[in-house]
Amino acid sequence: MSANTIQRQRLEQRFELWDANGDGQVDKSDYEAEARRILSSFSEAETTTKGKAVLDAYRNMWTIAAKSGGIAETGALNPEQFNAASEKSMLDRGEQGFAEVLRPCIAAVANLADEDDDGEVDRDEFARWLNAIGVPNDPAQLFERLDSNKSGTLTTDELVQAVRDYHEGKLDVPLLGR
Numbered sequence: 001m002s003a004n005t006i007q008r009q010r011l012e013q014r015f016e017l018w019d020a021n022g023d024g025q026v027d028k029s030d031y032e033a034e035a036r037r038i039l040s041s042f043s044e045a046e047t048t049t050k051g052k053a054v055l056d057a058y059r060n061m062w063t064i065a066a067k068s069g070g071i072a073e074t075g076a077l078n079p080e081q082f083n084a085a086s087e088k089s090m091l092d093r094g095e096q097g098f099a100e101v102l103r104p105c106i107a108a109v110a111n112l113a114d115e116d117d118d119g120e121v122d123r124d125e126f127a128r129w130l131n132a133i134g135v136p137n138d139p140a141q142l143f144e145r146l147d148s149n150k151s152g153t154l155t156t157d158e159l160v161q162a163v164r165d166y167h168e169g170k171l172d173v174p175l176l177g178r
Helices: 005-018 028-041 049-069 079-089 091-101 103-113 123-133 139-146 156-167
Strands: none
Touching: 005 028, 005 079, 005 156, 028 049, 028 103, 028 123, 049 079, 049 091, 049 103, 079 091, 091 103, 091 156, 103 123, 103 156, 123 139, 139 156
């Protein structure tokens, strides 16, 4: 299965975001750079439990990308390889692919944003998340849109669905950074 135009554009945007050093390829250090940027925006140290979880989740995403791209973890993916690896590991596998590839990362970032440690992200925590990763959208309006069960909090499942909707072109807010 091949990615549609919107999916391909979203993968290209993701590649550009992750190519932190601008060398035209992504590698483990690029994924770690995004994790560190998110940690920094929340003023969280890498050595805390939450900090380690975010860094480990991004490293795991890289491991999956490298394996799907047929390269060693010490290698790098060019844009075409990255797109093919993302399609293979995530897009072609639908819900299961998103759950395996993105869920651990989203859960770690949600846990980071969850200041009261209740296991869910409330309106204020979500606003802080969006502000931290530089998403200019109105947090309150977007929160209402994502809160599918109208509970007043966002679960990891709702956040995973939002990221999936983003990659499918149903939502224009990249919750993992931009």
